[in-house]
Every structure is written in C-alpha cells, then in structure tokens.
Amino acid sequence: MQLTSLINRKEITPMAKAKRKPSAAFMKPMHPSATLGEVIGDKAMPRTEVTKKIWQYIKRNKLQDKKNRRMINADEKLKPVFGGKKQVSMFEMTKLVSRHLK
Known part of the structure; x- marks a missing residue:
C-alpha cells in the first residue's frame, strides 16, 4: 500500500x-x-527551395497529369x-533535377 501511494504522488514532467x-x-x-x-x-x-520553385512552375503551367497527379508532363522548358522524357513521376523528378545542381 505504501508503494502505491508513492507512485501516485510522483510528479511526471513531460x-x-x-x-x-x-x-x-x-x-x-x-x-x-x-x-x-x-x-x-x-x-x-538550397535544394528545398529548388523543389518548391519547380512545383510552383508545374502548378502554374498545369503540368500535372489529370488522371494520375503523381506524374508530371514535361513542357519544352522541362523536357x-x-x-528528354515527356513524363516523369514526382519521385523521379527530384533525382533528375539533382543532376542539374552544382
């Protein structure tokens, strides 16, 4: 009984x-x-800002595939x-973009 009362009195700090x-x-x-x-x-x-700017460009020019939003259709600037690919997945995009950063 004493042990229980000690446990109950113990203050727990987050x-x-x-x-x-x-x-x-x-x-x-x-x-x-x-x-x-x-x-x-x-x-x-920074890379994070590069990714944000690319997504702004994609959304501004409506380059996401209408059926599968994870796919990006390349225009003349993105190709x-x-x-040279006409369409890439959003996951493949980051790999391809990293080749263009020094």
Whole structure:
C-alpha cells in the first residue's frame, strides 16, 4: 500500500520536444545549370527551395497529369531537365533535377 501511494504522488514532467535542425546538406545553396535556370532562375538556392520553385512552375503551367497527379508532363522548358522524357513521376523528378545542381 505504501508503494502505491508513492507512485501516485510522483510528479511526471513531460519531456520537452527537441526542435529539428535543418540538415546542412539541404540548406547549402546550389547553383542550377543553365537548363534548370530557365525554369527556376539562375540564383543559387538550397535544394528545398529548388523543389518548391519547380512545383510552383508545374502548378502554374498545369503540368500535372489529370488522371494520375503523381506524374508530371514535361513542357519544352522541362523536357531537357527531365532528360528528354515527356513524363516523369514526382519521385523521379527530384533525382533528375539533382543532376542539374552544382
């Protein structure tokens, strides 16, 4: 009985959540190639910002496939970035774009 009363009186403090630190690799400014620069601009920016700008371009020009939204239809500016492919998946897109960053 004594043990139960000690457990009940014990104060439980919640653990403080640790803030996530952005990865230095993702935040390092990268220079886009001339081909990619036509789509997002030629200013150096982190990979996360590159991806955001590409998605803005895709949505602004309505390049997502209407049936399968995970597929992106390349226009004349994106086709060279996507290695000449007419359509790529959103997951393949990041791999293809990384080739155009230095």
